[in-house]
Amino acid sequence: MDQxxxxxxxxxxxxxxxxxxDKHLVHILIKGELSNFKRHSRGHFYFTLKDExxxxxxxxxxxxxxxxxxxxxxxxxxLVEGRMSVYEPSGSYSIQxxxxxxxxxxxxxxxxxxxxxxxxxxxxxxVSHKKEIPKYPKKIGVITxxxxxxxxxxxxxxxxxxxxxxxxxxxxxVQGPDSSKSIKHQIELANKLNEVDVLIVxxxxxxxxxxxxxxxxxxxxxxxxxxxxxxxAIGHETDYTISDFVGDLRAPTPSAAAxxxxxxxxxxxxxxxxxxxxxxxxxxxxxxxxxxxxLYLDQRLDRLSPTSKLEELKKSLERLNSxxxxxxxxxxxxxxxxxxxLTDRVKNPxxxxxxxxxxxxxxxxxxxxxxxxxxxxxxxxxxxxxKALNALSPLRLMDKGYAMIKRDKQIxxxxxxxxxxxxxxxxxxxxxxxxxxxxxxxx
Numbered sequence: 001m002d003q004x005x006x007x008x009x010x011x012x013x014x015x016x017x018x019x020x021x022d023k024h025l026v027h028i029l030i031k032g033e034l035s036n037f038k039r040h041s042r043g044h045f046y047f048t049l050k051d052e053x054x055x056x057x058x059x060x061x062x063x064x065x066x067x068x069x070x071x072x073x074x075x076x077x078x079l080v081e082g083r084m085s086v087y088e089p090s091g092s093y094s095i096q097x098x099x100x101x102x103x104x105x106x107x108x109x110x111x112x113x114x115x116x117x118x119x120x121x122x123x124x125x126x127v128s129h130k131k132e133i134p135k136y137p138k139k140i141g142v143i144t145x146x147x148x149x150x151x152x153x154x155x156x157x158x159x160x161x162x163x164x165x166x167x168x169x170x171x172x173x174v175q176g177p178d179s180s181k182s183i184k185h186q187i188e189l190a191n192k193l194n195e196v197d198v199l200i201v202x203x204x205x206x207x208x209x210x211x212x213x214x215x216x217x218x219x220x221x222x223x224x225x226x227x228x229x230x231x232x233a234i235g236h237e238t239d240y241t242i243s244d245f246v247g248d249l250r251a252p253t254p255s256a257a258a259x260x261x262x263x264x265x266x267x268x269x270x271x272x273x274x275x276x277x278x279x280x281x282x283x284x285x286x287x288x289x290x291x292x293x294x295l296y297l298d299q300r301l302d303r304l305s306p307t308s309k310l311e312e313l314k315k316s317l318e319r320l321n322s323x324x325x326x327x328x329x330x331x332x333x334x335x336x337x338x339x340x341x342l343t344d345r346v347k348n349p350x351x352x353x354x355x356x357x358x359x360x361x362x363x364x365x366x367x368x369x370x371x372x373x374x375x376x377x378x379x380x381x382x383x384x385x386x387k388a389l390n391a392l393s394p395l396r397l398m399d400k401g402y403a404m405i406k407r408d409k410q411i412x413x414x415x416x417x418x419x420x421x422x423x424x425x426x427x428x429x430x431x432x433x434x435x436x437x438x439x440x441x442x443x
Contacts (some may be wrong), residue, residue, distance in 0.1 A: 009088070016086035019093060024252070025084040028095060029238040031103050034076040045072065049080060049095065057094035058082070068100050071075050077103040080246050112208070112215055125245045131229040133249055133261065139166045140194035140261055141228070143186045146171040150202055150233075150254040157258035161265050168196050173337045174203035175415055179213030187222040187230075200257045201228065201243065202233030215239035223247055233257035403428050 006014075019025055032049040039045060043062030048055050058080065060068075072078070081099035086092070119125065140158065144150040151169055158165055159436040170190055173182040183201065190199055201223065213219060214234050220242055223230050229248045234241050237252035245377070251257035362425060404427040405412045412418060418437055426433040 012088050012091050019084045019086055028082055029078050029236055034072055037072055037074055042379050058097050059094055060097040064098050070102055079103050127404040130289035131248045133229050137165050139168055139196040141168045141170055141190045143170045143172050143201045144203055145174050148204060150204055153255045154258040156254045158262055162262035165262055180216035180218040184218040184222040187226055191227055198261050199228050199230045200233060201230055202257060207238040211235050212243050214243040219243055220246050230259055231257045242294045310367055415440055
């Protein structure tokens with residue numbers, strides 16, 4: 001099957017459509033710290049919004065900057081309202097800001113940050129402590145206000161997605177000074193009864209003061225100690241309480257929590273259809289395999305039948321007879337050649353003897369020739385060496401009146417080697433003279 005390759009423009013347009021058309025990204029409420037703030041000459045704001053873990057680019061057009069009631073600067077903690085936007089030429093995404101205000105939480109926010117930091121240090125947020133959310137829960141517990149919209153949203157979502165799950169409501173106060181104790185009590189009660197597979201702890205949106213019960217240590221400890229997996233769904237998408245960090249899974253809304261707690265009916269039906277298709281396909285493959293095996297067995301049965309076996313043995317016998325005839329002919333021919341050879345060898349021995357005698361005479365003549373050549377070469381070499389030796393012999397010089405003078409059997413070649421009163425030996429052609437040096441004179 002041919003693969004289809006998208007262009008960069010087509011992919012970017014698809015991403016732009018997805019991001020800018022997502023219902024959760026059309027209206028965003030987000031808070032963070034201002035960074036890289038720039039004010040354009042035409043009145044636009046360009047900046048980065050960041051927190052401890054991430055950052056995102058933002059742009060605020062001049063038509064909206066007029067409504068900003070403060071002078072933005074680096075490090076300001078702000079609240080942003082806007083939508084996601086994709087700039088196609090560079091493929092970058094950013095938030096298109098419509099409203100920008102200072103985050104005036106103050107002392108309560110500092111208390112939130114301090115408690116969050118302390119609990120993070122103690123390991124309350126560790127992933128290793130998170131429990132897995134069951135895929136197919138039979139009973140879902142909901143800890144929230146019995147009169148709010150949260151329980152109805154969860155019931156509607158669950159009934160739409162997964163009719164097999166039952167909803168158990170554990171009513172609790174989710175706002176006010178006693179809310180933390182109420183939430184804690186219901187979490188402990190649900191764990192004691194142990195009748196649900198997963199708990200959803202949540203409430204609707206509100207200010208940080210409204211949500212403060214979920215930042216209290218009683219609620220946090222109860223969530224941390226719970227043996228039942230807990231999904232938190234507290235406030236709006238941009239609201240984060242400490243309970244969200246301690247819980248096993250955070251959902252941006254109560255409806256989203258219900259979706260995370262249950263499988264989708266449509267997905268299950270699709271999966272069932274897929275399973276049915278795979279079963280049918282595997283069954284078809286199995287049948288084809290059996291048909292192939294049956295065909296193979298039929299062929300094997302044909303090959304092993306008495307008629308086929310006799311036919312095969314008959315062909316084998318014919319082949320062996322043919323090979324035997326060829327081998328017999330080859331051996332007979334070989335023996336015939338050997339007989340001819342041996343007959344030829346013993347047929348005329350006198351000719352063989354005469355041939356060997358002639359060869360012996362030839363070899364003797366060659367040996368004589370070779371020996372004579374070596375002898376002449378050695379004689380010539382000896383004469384040449386004798387002549388050279390005679391030419392170098394000191395005895396030949398003595399014929400002309402020269403003599404050799406020795407002292408202690410060492411030949412003397414210079415007067416400097418002779419001292420007065422030295423006894424010396426003078427060798428002449430026909431004898432020796434022994435004398436003592438009485439006088440010497442240098443040239």
